[in-house]
Amino acid sequence: MFVLFPLGYAIYISLTDWPLLGPYHFIGLTNYKNLLQDPQFLHSVKFTLEYTAIVTPPIFFVGYGLAALLRANRAGAKLFRTIFFLPFVVGLSTVSFIFEIELQPNSGGVDFLLSKLGLVSDNHIWTVNTGPALLAISVIVVWFASGLTMLILTGGMQGIPRELYEAANVDGASWWEKERRITLPLLRRPIALALIISVIGSFLAFNQFYILAQNNAGLETVVEWIYQTAFTQFHLGYATAMALMLVVVIGLITMAQFLILRDTTEF
């Protein structure tokens, strides 16, 4: 209701050459045609896809690892869970501001610690060059987001009956066999949910790039480009057409993930 009406409105706007002020004209599918030939748009899509492909697996595996580590609810598990989820609570924009300071050459804490550990020999200019900036932002995002994956998977893990593992122990199953035969199949829904949330989140990435890669044209995500087109260049119709294509892509990703991880086990 609240979202669907603007969505209809969005489809209409995307078929016009709507400027922020002044008259507009209905121009049919011209915006969409132009989009497919717009090098900046295509670059931002390609970059966003790459970024999503880079961060999704580590977020998932770190989140899974954390959930598995705390699964037995041993002493301190609650406290550790609280700590691992803390970056997410602090929020992506605040987190990005922290690293805005700490990634600076000379004065930043990241270079300081890495050189103390002997991992880098001199100061890096992290945010200016595309490669290091992408590496830094990816590590930050994994640190930020794996706590959420952990919580979602923990919720699922606690629903798995303990007897299954005890039976497997009796049969002499190894750790990996237990994970593969019991945990993973029964965790399908939480896994699908965690992956969908993290993929959509990376696909819509804005804050971390807007704050940490302010002047880096090589690191422009789709949402950043939509924002610029709409609110600094005032091509609202064109920007809305981009946004709708983003919705379609996200819809397809979500559906694909649901199909791949479809819940075939009833319990």
Place this chain on the structure above:
Amino acid sequence: MTEVALSEAPRAPRRRRKRDRGFWAYMCVATMLAVLFLLPIVWAVLRSLQPASLASLQPQGADFTHLTFANYKAVSHGLYDILPNLANSLIVGIGTALLTMIVATLAGYGLAKFQFRGSGVVFGVILLALMIPFQAVLTPLYLELSDLHMTDNLVGLILVYSTFNLPFGVFVMRNTFQQIPRELVESARVDGAGVITTLVRVMRPLIVPGLATTATYAFLYSWTELLQALTFIQSADKLTLPVKLYDITTSTYGAINNAYLSAGIVIAMVPCIALYLALQRYYVQGLMSGAVKG
């Protein structure tokens, strides 16, 4: 963390046998990870207590010997005053949390307890809305708000944020209400209580976890949101905290940027962490159980 385990050990001697090598391996790994996860946050706090003159120099161990609140003083008055922005963020955060809570409670109650034709469809639409990214409706929303003369207006921002938090809120509240036994509602009815009285008197204690999840989620969302705050608010005195901090990073204050920004960061972290620690029992439970029910 290790102290906790040590102090517990003498109290529970019979569990000692279980604390084998596996337990200590777990403790070591988890503690190391916890340090890694906490490090940037603790570092940010120490950074904010550093004199501004040191903020742009190579970090030194000795820096921690002269900690100061000067940065906090600097950002609480004069040219770099961020307190009005903090107030804006609090207004928007609390407003969003309250509005989302109220609407989500009524909608969730309706969906869970009254079966009407199309109630399944309404719930389906809400789930669909959960999936649609707000970035897609940013431009039409902007046009709608400007038609209503609500751009550059904190109330407008509250409405927008509540809209995006409602699908999750309704989802949580519906699940919450569905777990309340039907008999409880019916017996209240028999005793002559109306719908609202039932909601407020009978169900309130049972829905507190759901409410806390909804409110925390809405508050944290609006507290850290940047894109819409950038889009919908223009006047300097109405900016929310993240936008103000962003302005500091792009401004020309020079070397003192870092010092002021670091104080702003800590000020921005405190309410989130406080709210999270206060309500985490409900919030974490809400997020985890959401996964099970999918």
